[in-house]
Amino acid sequence: MRFWLAVLRQAGRNLRQTWPSQLMTLLTVSLSVLIFAFFYLVYTNMISSGEKLGDDLRLIIYLEDDPGPQMREQIRRKIINFDDVEDIIFVSSAEAYERFAEQLGGNKDVLEDIPKDFLPASVEVIPLKNLRSLNQVKLFSEYLSSLPGTLKVQYGQEWVERFYYFTRLLSIVVFLSGSLLILTTIFMVSYTIRLTIFNRQAELELLKLVGATNNYIRTPFLIEGVLQGLLGSSLGIFSLFLLYQWIKAHFSGPGLLELFSFTFFSPEVVLAIVTTSIILCSAGSFTSMQKYLRI
Template sequence: MRFWIVVLRHTCRNMLHTWKSQGMTLFTVSLSVLIFSFFYLVYVNALHVGERLGDDLRLVVYLDEEPAPPLQEEYRHKILKFDQVDRIEFIGREQAYKRFERILGENSDVLTGVPTDFLPASIEVYPVRTLDSLSRIKRFSDYLQTLPGVLKVQYGKEWIERFYAFIQLMRVIILLSGSLLIMTTTFMVAHTIRLTLFARQQELELLRLVGATDNYIRMPFLLEGALQGGIGACCGLGALLLLYNWITLQFAGPAAIPLPAFAFFQWPVIAAIIGLATLLCVAGSFSAIRRFLHF
């Protein structure tokens, strides 16, 4: 217990003596965590939106004639052979007419005199609602077009392709911001620790001469790096939470633009981000100590 009290005292003294560089390091770590966590939050919520696509993520296969039960089973077998799906629904001509009539509502009188079998029979295929299904849906559509008796295959091609391109872009941005987080945190912490080591070089040499152990010399600097990472990550996530609440308030109210329900990080994700930033800063601190003291 006395060892950790001494270590904490030395750590506080080191941070007070180099408070300017400490402040710059905390700001850099906070900004890096804010940038990374912001794009990661957008990415996570976009994935949740993709999982709630519902009926928008479906392929409608129009047929030249209404399939008999044996042919329906053949269609089902061929569809499941290509990919997993949530469900497959066969829509007959009369069922399609009744659905169209419900959609028209009060204007359904325009169908007066129109035969109930003027609409084609169809198969509605609902792929498994995952991000991978978005990347395969074009190939799925091309495959369904090759089935016998198929006239046309329709799906929300434009918006699905745009949504998938957005997800891919967010992945690239997250990788870049994650790389920025790694480089800035390790470099800035290592630079700050190096300044502290230069300032206390004579004192550290005296400590080694009087028999101070390696752990006794190392620990204050490692703890300093851990504090920089932990405090910086908390500040970055705190700034993100304020930004998230501000955006939520801006789009709240009956006159606001309806948006999907976005959610903030769960506690395990928050703990993981703080832990990652802390480990990176400790790694930067260890790198500086190892090079300077030649341990």
């Protein structure tokens, strides 16, 4: 008990003596966590939204003519030979006409003088949920284009490609911001601890001469690193939460946030970010001690 009381007093003394650099380090850690957590939050929500939109993904094969029973079975077999799918729906020209008329609602009068077979027959292929990567969808679309009697295959190519490219870009940004978090956290904490060690070099040497153990000298600096990681990451996450609430309050309603369900981090993710920050700050503290205390 006495050991920990003495260690805590030493840690408090270190913080008081170097509070300007400690404050700068705290703000740097908070900003680094905020930047990383912001991009990671956007990335996770985009992935979640993509999975939800992917549930409605279907590839539509437009055919030259209405297929007969034998042709339908042949098309079904060829589709399943490529990969298992959730469902295959054949839509005749007449059914396509009826769907179109329902979509027009009160304006369906415009179809009175138009023949009911002016729309092509089609096959709607609903892929399994595991068929989601852009390359897989592209390959599947190219394969469906080779089926007999196919005019065109459509699945919202441009939107799907832009979405996947955007999520790929976000993953790169998350990786870079995570690297920035690691580098800045370790560097700033190491620099701050180094200043503290320089300021107390004579005192630390005296403690060693009178028999102070390595743990007694080392632990206060580790506590500083843990506090920097805990407080810095907590401040960064809290700032992001306030930003999230502000965006939600000012941009709710019809629009982007109505189309996509954006949510904040789960408690498990918040705990993981805080724990990682503590580990990184402790590592920075430990690195400085090993290099400059020679203990």
